[in-house]
Amino acid sequence: MLVTDKLQQLGLNYFTVDLGQINVLENITDQQLEQLKAELFKSGLELMDDKRAIIIEKVKNVIIDLIHHTEELPKSKFSVFLSEKLDYDYTYLANLFSQTEGITIQQFILNHKIERIKELILYNELSLSEISHRLNYSSAAALSNQFKKITGLTPSFYKQLKEKRQKNLEHI
Incomplete structure (x- = not known):
């Protein structure tokens, strides 16, 4: 799965990945967040962190x-x-x-x-x-x-x- 692969590549532990939502186990650093946004963007996806x-x-x-x-x-x-x-x-x-x-x-x-x-x-x-x-x-x-x-x-x-x-x- 595309999103889970990106999360694993960045060393992020998650407990659910559902359509439009990811629940991560720990706090994400600003650097990890930016990397995740960039990786998802390359795949045609967008990370929305605004509730x-x-x-x-x-x-x-x-x-x-x-x-x-x-x-x-x-x-x-x-x-x-x-x-x-x-x-x-x-x-x-x-x-x-x-x-x-x-x-x-x-x-x-x-x-x-x-x-x-x-x-x-x-x-x-x-x-x-x-x-x-x-x-x-x-x-x-x-x-x-x-x-x-x-x-x-x-x-x-x-x-x-x-x-x-x-x-x-x-x-x-």
Whole structure:
């Protein structure tokens, strides 16, 4: 494993290495920390030692995983889901997120839902009603209205644009 190899090379004793988190047994010197950062950076990884940045990254990962890699979103509100999943008060998470990212958690969720809708439209495996159900919209019309508000296009026009592009590419 890449991260554990780097820790062993630097002589750091650890007791857990989990996605996005390392628990080390002893205090790390500034020199060891800088070496670890440099080694991880060479491998395309980043060491985040700012607790606020770590929380923000966890919020983003939970949202992205939920929207892009789950068959159906939970019926509970995102605020309740995030609070329970990350074991933090939602108001704290929301304030921290907007201060750090410059957008609200809700806007981040909406942006990812729109991207997911685009993907599902292009896959052409689900109807708009099925997509709206999967992403917890009250109806296909509600999904269409929000999609148009954000992208400026209706879902059907978006799909037609992609189909036209594909046809044009096939003729080249």
